[in-house]
Amino acid sequence: MSDYHPQCVNTTGGPIGNELEIRSLRYFVAAAEELNFTRAAARLYVAQQALSREIQRLEARLGTKLFLRTTRRVTLTPDGERLLVRARDLVARHDAVWAEVHGPVAQPTVVDLMSEGRLTGTRILDTARERHPTIEFRGRYSGGTGAALDRLATGRLDVVLGRVGWLDAPPMPTIDHVLVRLEPLALLLPAGHPLAQQDAIPVRSLDGLEIDGLPPHTRAPEWGDLVTQFFALSGAHSTPPHLPAIGLEEQGYHLVRQGVPMLASLDTVEVPGGVIRPLVDPVPLYAWSMAWRRDADSDGLSALRDAAAELATTEGWLAGVGERHDGTWLPEPDASRIGTGEVELVTGSRPRPT
Numbered sequence: 001m002s003d004y005h006p007q008c009v010n011t012t013g014g015p016i017g018n019e020l021e022i023r024s025l026r027y028f029v030a031a032a033e034e035l036n037f038t039r040a041a042a043r044l045y046v047a048q049q050a051l052s053r054e055i056q057r058l059e060a061r062l063g064t065k066l067f068l069r070t071t072r073r074v075t076l077t078p079d080g081e082r083l084l085v086r087a088r089d090l091v092a093r094h095d096a097v098w099a100e101v102h103g104p105v106a107q108p109t110v111v112d113l114m115s116e117g118r119l120t121g122t123r124i125l126d127t128a129r130e131r132h133p134t135i136e137f138r139g140r141y142s143g144g145t146g147a148a149l150d151r152l153a154t155g156r157l158d159v160v161l162g163r164v165g166w167l168d169a170p171p172m173p174t175i176d177h178v179l180v181r182l183e184p185l186a187l188l189l190p191a192g193h194p195l196a197q198q199d200a201i202p203v204r205s206l207d208g209l210e211i212d213g214l215p216p217h218t219r220a221p222e223w224g225d226l227v228t229q230f231f232a233l234s235g236a237h238s239t240p241p242h243l244p245a246i247g248l249e250e251q252g253y254h255l256v257r258q259g260v261p262m263l264a265s266l267d268t269v270e271v272p273g274g275v276i277r278p279l280v281d282p283v284p285l286y287a288w289s290m291a292w293r294r295d296a297d298s299d300g301l302s303a304l305r306d307a308a309a310e311l312a313t314t315e316g317w318l319a320g321v322g323e324r325h326d327g328t329w330l331p332e333p334d335a336s337r338i339g340t341g342e343v344e345l346v347t348g349s350r351p352r353p354t
Contacts, residue, residue: 022094024058025087027051028066032084035074038116045108045138048116049269108136109300112148114162116141119267120181120288121161127307128300135300144220149175152291159304164289165333166225177291178346179338180308181317182330185230185284186276187211188262195261195277202281203329207235213263214238227263229331230284282329287338288317290346308346318345 030040031051041048059066066080076084113121125139142148145162146169152160153174164177189196195205213227213236231237239260265286266278290308292301312318321338330338337343 020058020061020090022091024054024061026091027054028058028080029084029087029091031055031067031074032076032080032087035076037069037074041116042140045110045140047122047139108138109158109298109304110138110140110156111159111300111304112142112145112151112157112161113139114141114145114148114160115143117269117271118265119269120183120265123267123311124161124180124290124304124308127311128303131307131310132299132303135303137300137304142219144223146221147219149291152293155293158292158296158298159301160291161288163222163226163287163334164291165287165337166222167229167332168225169221172291174294175291176294177289177344178305178308179287179318179321179343180290180312180346181288182285182321182328182338183288183317184266184278185286186264186266186268186278188264188268188271188274188276190259190261191273191275193259193261196275198277200278200280203234203279203284204281209234209236210239210260211236211263212239212258212260226286226331230263233284233329282327284329285334287330287334289343305346312346321345 027040027044027046030043031037034040034043037048037051037055041051044051055066062079062083064079065077066083068075068077111121111125113125115121122139125137128135129137140157142151145160145164146166148157148160148162149164149172151157153172161180164172164175187195187201195201211231213231214224227238239258262274264276266276268276270276290304329335
């Protein structure tokens with residue numbers, strides 16, 4: 001009798017168990033074409049950390065470096081240049097096979113998480129994915145809720161997370177939104193900064209301090225408005241206008257080199273060379289909302305609302321809303337709208353019509 005076992009035959013001639021994942025190749029192609037991990041992550045609607053981890057796995061699997069990265073530049077190695085030609089072809093062939101077998105791919109729910117460093121949006125999206133693994137989502141980072149709301153209104157986004165109201169904000173007649181979190185603000189400090197030695201930083205101690213807070217662009221009017229009102233409260237002032245640091249590595253480099261605190265929020269990704277310290281007396285708050293087009297109705301939107309409601313309940317994101325607290329501060333118009341009950345709070349998704 002023959003010892004031939006068809007199930008053990010490797011028809012490609014390569015080592016069994018060392019197959020390359022198509023996702024890794026897709027991430028590699030995007031990074032190789034952009035030569036910028038932040039732009040590649042935005043193009044794929046994934047977090048930059050996720051893209052970096054996937055590239056590292058691919059390099060480990062192949063046993064070679066594919067990129068040369070410095071704080072200023074990303075380039076392909078010779079092995080990376082050779083792989084790019086093959087990887088493009090493999091990704092294209094994979095997508096063609098999938099389309100032939102399954103037909104057109106359902107459109108994912110595209111959600112803007114506002115900032116790569118702020119974790120509130122990411123946590124909502126991660127919870128939705130965990131609770132609803134069959135629903136396809138794409139996360140992206142606009143760097144500003146104002147710009148994201150414009151894309152939402154024109155159908156380029158499905159959901160936006162961030163501060164949706166600010167002084168002089170234009171009306172949004174086609175957009176609905178609910179409040180999902182009041183998040184304390186904090187300072188991101190160089191580890192050697194004198195304020196970094198404190199467990200919490202009183203707002204009054206910022207009088208006369210220079211803080212990196214105002215955005216140098218118009219994509220984030222909601223953040224610029226908040227910072228301006230906070231500076232009026234605290235007596236702090238802004239650094240001169242400058243190009244923003246994009247990505248966690250660049251932010252760490254900029255933070256340490258500049259030596260100036262950055263205004264941030266408490267639930268923030270750790271930045272190399274920096275520490276987060278909460279602000280107190282009063283505790284300044286950032287009002288996170290979830291926004292969507294009024295005529296929208298999808299499983300993805302429902303899943304995100306359910307996830308936000310779950311987190312708001314289990315972690316007390318909206319504890320004390322509507323009560324007067326002298327120990328907290330909100331900018332206008334958030335303070336007036338929330339205080340008078342004009343803002344709807346997140347609950348589980350409304351039943352979808354059958």
